[in-house]
Amino acid sequence: MKPNNILAALLLLSGSTQVWAAPAPVSEAANNPDSLEQRIAQLERMMQTRNKLQLELQQQLNLLQDEVSQVRGVTEEQSYKLEKVLQRQRELYQEIENRVSKAYEQSSSPAAATAVDNSQAISTDLNENEAYDRAVALIMQDKRYDAAIPEFQNFLTTFPQSVYIPNAHYWLGQLQSIKSDDANAIVHFKTVVEQFPESNKRPDAMLKLGALYQKQGKVDLAKQILNTLISEYPSTTAAKLATERLAKI
Known part of the structure; x- marks a missing residue:
């Protein structure tokens, strides 16, 4: 055989050997448990890191x-x-x-x-006007609701014949309602409704009275007072609100 042919044969044999030797790393990885465990450990660390991030995101x-x-x-x-x-x-x-x-x-x-x-x-009595305005100012300007209660009570005692008596009762009913003293609130609203039929506070007092009766579970009384309000003051805002309340009872 000529030298060139021999050299070609050797090169061919060498390339064939490399081809058959290529799968060796796969076989080596499969037979290497340490490498497999390392990859599993790496995956576990990745999962733990992801779970930790998810937990932090959920907390945020x-x-x-x-x-x-x-x-x-x-x-x-x-x-x-x-x-x-x-x-x-x-x-x-x-x-x-x-x-x-x-x-x-x-x-x-x-x-x-x-x-x-x-x-x-x-009223033409300056002291009477001042006393009433002072009591109202405690509500509207100062927001001192607790202080306004004795002020109106003193007004009722000091000026029992005042034209502002129904208004004072109405405000006392409002203040007692704020304090959740429903019993006293009802007393003052009933006073306006029953004793002062000409008062401009009467429709609102009837509305408040109906709401308090409903709150106490006295549904029949609530319906009665609200229906009376609608009948006697049909064009007022209080009557409109009474109609809406009746629809929900």
């Missing part, structure tokens, strides 16, 4: 949800308080408007002034 999510719930609760509470303030302001503005209108009528006509004095539609 729970904290965020708690914060959102707290913010929502504060917002709802502030909205409720704001609505209460606005409601009290509307009541005061309506009361002031009525008093100003009556004062204007009184000053524009001597006959009207005489009629007002005789019917006690508005």
Whole structure:
């Protein structure tokens, strides 16, 4: 055989040997338990790390949800308080408007002034007005509800014939309702309803009375007073609210 042919044969044999030797690493990995355990251990560490991250993310999510719930609760509470303030302001503005209108009528006509004095539609006693305004200011301006209760009680005692007596009873009913003293609140609202049929506070007092009766489980009394309110004051806001309340009883 020529030298060139011999060299070619050797190269061919060498390449064939390399081809057959290629699978050796696979066989070696399969027969090497230490390498397999290392890979399993690595996978376990990866799983542990992932689980730890998931746990931390879940904890952060729970904290965020708690914060959102707290913010929502504060917002709802502030909205409720704001609505209460606005409601009290509307009541005061309506009361002031009525008093100003009556004062204007009184000053524009001597006959009207005489009629007002005789019917006690508005007080001409400065001390009486000051006492009443001071009690109302404790509610509307200072928000000192506990202090306003004895102030109105003193007003009732000091000025038993005042034209503001039904208003004072109404405010006392409101204040007692805020304190959840439903029994005393009912007494004052009933006084307005039963003893002062001409008072502009009577429709609202009837609405409050119906709500308190419903709260106490006296459904029949609640329906009765609310239906009377709707019948006697059909075009008032109180009647509209009474209709909505009756639909839910």
